[in-house]
Amino acid sequence: MNVPLLDLKAQHDPLRKDLLAAMERVLDQNNFILGREVGELETQVAAYSGTRFAVGVSSGTDALLAALMALDIKPGDDVITTPLSFFATVGAIVRLGARPVFVDIDPVSYNLDPNRLEAAVTPRTRAIIPVHLYGQCADMAPILQVAEAHGLAVVEDAAQAIGAEYGDGRRAGSMGTAGCFSFFPSKNLGGLGDGGMVVTNDEALAERLRVLRVQGGKPKYYHRVLGGNFRLDTLQAAVLGVKLPYLDRWTALRQRHADLYESLFRSLEVESKFGVRLPQAVYKQNGVRHYHIYNQFVIGVPRRERLRDHLKSNGIGTEIYYPVPLHLQECLLSLGYKEGDYPQAERACRDLVALPIYPELNEDQQHFVAQTVCEGLGL
Numbered sequence: 001m002n003v004p005l006l007d008l009k010a011q012h013d014p015l016r017k018d019l020l021a022a023m024e025r026v027l028d029q030n031n032f033i034l035g036r037e038v039g040e041l042e043t044q045v046a047a048y049s050g051t052r053f054a055v056g057v058s059s060g061t062d063a064l065l066a067a068l069m070a071l072d073i074k075p076g077d078d079v080i081t082t083p084l085s086f087f088a089t090v091g092a093i094v095r096l097g098a099r100p101v102f103v104d105i106d107p108v109s110y111n112l113d114p115n116r117l118e119a120a121v122t123p124r125t126r127a128i129i130p131v132h133l134y135g136q137c138a139d140m141a142p143i144l145q146v147a148e149a150h151g152l153a154v155v156e157d158a159a160q161a162i163g164a165e166y167g168d169g170r171r172a173g174s175m176g177t178a179g180c181f182s183f184f185p186s187k188n189l190g191g192l193g194d195g196g197m198v199v200t201n202d203e204a205l206a207e208r209l210r211v212l213r214v215q216g217g218k219p220k221y222y223h224r225v226l227g228g229n230f231r232l233d234t235l236q237a238a239v240l241g242v243k244l245p246y247l248d249r250w251t252a253l254r255q256r257h258a259d260l261y262e263s264l265f266r267s268l269e270v271e272s273k274f275g276v277r278l279p280q281a282v283y284k285q286n287g288v289r290h291y292h293i294y295n296q297f298v299i300g301v302p303r304r305e306r307l308r309d310h311l312k313s314n315g316i317g318t319e320i321y322y323p324v325p326l327h328l329q330e331c332l333l334s335l336g337y338k339e340g341d342y343p344q345a346e347r348a349c350r351d352l353v354a355l356p357i358y359p360e361l362n363e364d365q366q367h368f369v370a371q372t373v374c375e376g377l378g379l
Contacts, residue, residue, distance in 0.1 A: 003356050003365045005317030006186055010360035011250075015242060019192075022238040034214075035234030041241050042197070045181070048163070048244065050174040051199040053206035056232030057213055060159040060182025063196035064092035064129070066230050067155045067178045070208040073098050073126055080120050081129040081157075082112040083325040083345040089131055089157050090326045099335065101125070102327050104342040108280055110134065110298070110352075113344070114142035121146065127153040132161035132172045134279070134321070135188070135254075135295035140166050140175045153177040159196075162189050163251055165291035173199045183240055188254070188295050189247050195236040253359035254294040257366060261297060261355070264370035274377040276301050277351070296321055297357035301377065304353050310376030316369055319354045 012019065022037075029035060038056045046054035057063050073079060075097030081089055083102040093100045103120050106113040112130050128147055130138040140156075147154045154176030158164070161172040162181050173179020183195035200206050211218045216227030262278055270276040277300030279292075298321065301307055308318050325345040327337035339346065355369055 002315040037237040041237040055209040059194040061088040063180035077126040078124040111138035131157040135293040137166040160295035191236040250359040300351040307376040
């Protein structure tokens, strides 16, 4: 049986007619940059996320970069974030000449540990970037408390978490100063190429973002600030507009698949027999309930590469998110971080592996994955 890590064909085939009609509409309009569909998608994503404003940009990476630029992050500033994330999280900080200051992760959620946050704040700290990793919100209440106490901006990296909820139902991206989404094809809401969005409740910040995404020009060809080419293509916005109404259904399917995986793995006793760490679907911390959308279903295992080889030989796709923590990336070694600085993140990078959990997965495939994982762990 073949079980890919992600099957976009299975997602796109039922939508093919509507996707082609949306792309033809853009072709007929001949307005390919910041066309009508971009504004429509911005309105829809803002409403979906529970924010007043949304600004479409060219990628999740550029969403982070533009948000930090709009907050005037500059050389000499410190920005606190997690060492366990996609490189864009730290890359946006370093590109602006600021220094990333890392805080180790919570070993249960794999998100930034808020209990370690206060100690990382310095007089140079300007912002915090919590990452809602794998589809689950970071513990935002204490993070926001620290930020408020020190006058810091909070930029939520919600690239993997559109629709995830925290506490009383606040959605990822809506809690901080700004929230950043990615529409990379593998995301829960993915385009047919790159795309991103910044959401915020700050009207002035939204306006700065709109100016920054067009090279800092307002009016056109008049530049008071240095921006970038961060525009969202109309074609991508049109595609995403077709997909957005399906997002809650796809999320419900991912959550159902996660429940089945958990049931299967517990019946196979992989935790007690093999020391497997299963993801927490919903956990409570300080009485706060978190809502997971499962952009990934990630387990912690011993002898990870042996297991991956076994799964691959049986036609099952896997991925590692991420094999090297950010503080040990080669291009950042000059910052002076070393192995052992953030042991929980380093352990996660050694042990975690993602299994297939896309919405179109069926129960037979999941049973096969679970059984094959158990066989591989016993090798």
